[in-house]
Amino acid sequence: MAEQRSYRLSTEQIELRDAVATLARERIAPRAAEVDRTAEFPWDNTKLLASQDILALPFPEEYGGLGADLLTVCLAIEALSSACATTGLILAVHELASLPIVTKGTKEQRDQWLPDLAAGKSLISFAITESGAGSDAGSIAMRATRDGDDYVLDGAKRFITHGSVAGLVVVFAVSDPAAKRHRNLSCFVVETNRPGFSIGRLEHKMGIRGSPTAELLFDGVRIPATNRIGAEGEGFAIAMSTFERSRPGIAAQAVGIAQGALEFAAHYAKERVQFGKPIAEQQMVQALLADMDASTEAARQLLYAACAAIDSGDGDGARWAAVCKLVAGDAAMRVTTDAVQVLGGYGYIEDFPVERMMRDAKITQLYEGTQQIQRLVVARSLLARS
């Protein structure tokens, strides 16, 4: 039976979390509605996250990072996301896309790329998904053909967060077509200013509308073989290993979205007067709010426990990552839907933020592995333990 790991937030974690929460409340929340309405990537928020060292959180100190553990990074993502899911995602993707370089990169690769990432001078994307390969990541078709000291990349990636604003893309491509499935992929870092790289379509989305979701086109993009992360054929394993530290980040985004919706709905219920008193005094409204609070808190505690387990090297990190993302995503959808319900008709109009939060929440059930994929991982782990 897996050892029980409990967490306790240190004073420093609380200070960091509160500093991010203050920034989120004072500088990011006021623009959240506009970011959603214009669907423009918030470069100003990105610069703010960089100048406040928030983008430095996930990187080792030797590269100018803060060397924060997964729980601390998730605290920051959660705090940002309760104000603006798009902005929370900036930190979440910065962390997750860097993971292959941080965890599997050679010293030369880490020296080359991590300092600018830690300083927030450059953004990074994670490109595995293709039009024909979503949940079925093993069937990607993009090719990486070895040519002397280089690789040449041909193909297209789809639904890549930050793909159009990143300076670096971590790409997974078939380097050995003859190899077995799951052994045929390699992982590469591509600087987006290389010839042959271009942006295709940008998606118009239900939510996180300020976050650019791009199609990336690789037409004979030549990269040095030193841009390959890990060994040839190790790509799939690298992708799978990053999920352990990337899925909690999305769970944190979901918990943050839920918390933002919960707080707004509770505040609204105290002010909205119907039948001569605030609706917060009506038991049906209290029941809604109570269930929203319970869902959010449960998702939060599971997330923190998962982070502690993963940080301490728990052997079943994949299960922890999947179960916290599963619970948090469903909680966010339920809580934001109920937040709209608490506001009634006002919840349905743009003047109030809860409809945006509900639209934002949906993606947490879809990306970084659909809820159905998370369930497969959880079941597999459970049955192996039984």
Next chain:
Amino acid sequence: MRIVVLVKPVPDTTGQERLGPDLRVDRVGVPAVVNANDEYALEAALKLVEAAGEGEVTLLAMAPAGAPETLRKALAMGAHRAVLVTDPALGGSDTLTTVRVLGAALRRLEYDLVLAGADTSDGGGGVVAAGIAVTLGLPYLSYAAKIEPSADRVVVHRLSAVGYDELEAGLPALVVATQALGEPRYPSLKGIMAARSKEILTWSLTDLELGDAPVGGAVTTTAVVETHAPPARAATRVVRGPAGGAAAEVVAFLAERRLI
């Protein structure tokens, strides 16, 4: 460029300020933050040191023993160290004690400039900085919208009702900051982490040369004899919503009452 910034922990104004049973401000039950005007002074000091490319900013506070936690945020903004004068006898002190104690503390420090906020959100006296300047014989340059130090002098633009006056004095000098100097920075995360290891010197009254006259809460020159709450306001109506509709509602409200 050595700058001392006077800072005071005050009750967080976003919370409920309370008076204790002794009619003094309840500093125990309410979380403390650095006085907002002092943050503007600190921001100005940090900018001056950054522009000079060298120098240090020292915080100086007279406060209860729990103050170090409150001073951490100011240290996280970039101050290099803090000096805290704390002593049980100082509880309930008046302005005069504060002037004498901070003046005595400054005599133990070396500085080119002392920066202070215009007043505090709890006491609201606005005279401590002037009292210190008089006590120490420092030039007093108040309500600064601009501060331009050079090797041995400082030029200050002092806000006035019609614009500003340009003042000049030799160093060391005391300058009172205004919000016109610029918004205080948010502490960066690296700043927050570095603050934990910055030095906070703690001095008690016995560490200061105060002369023979007693100081502290026992010898205040003022006393609070009574307090009253302001009369309750009539029910207020809050107009929310997008600007167009809200404006129409406000106009209708005023027109109904024949105010416009």
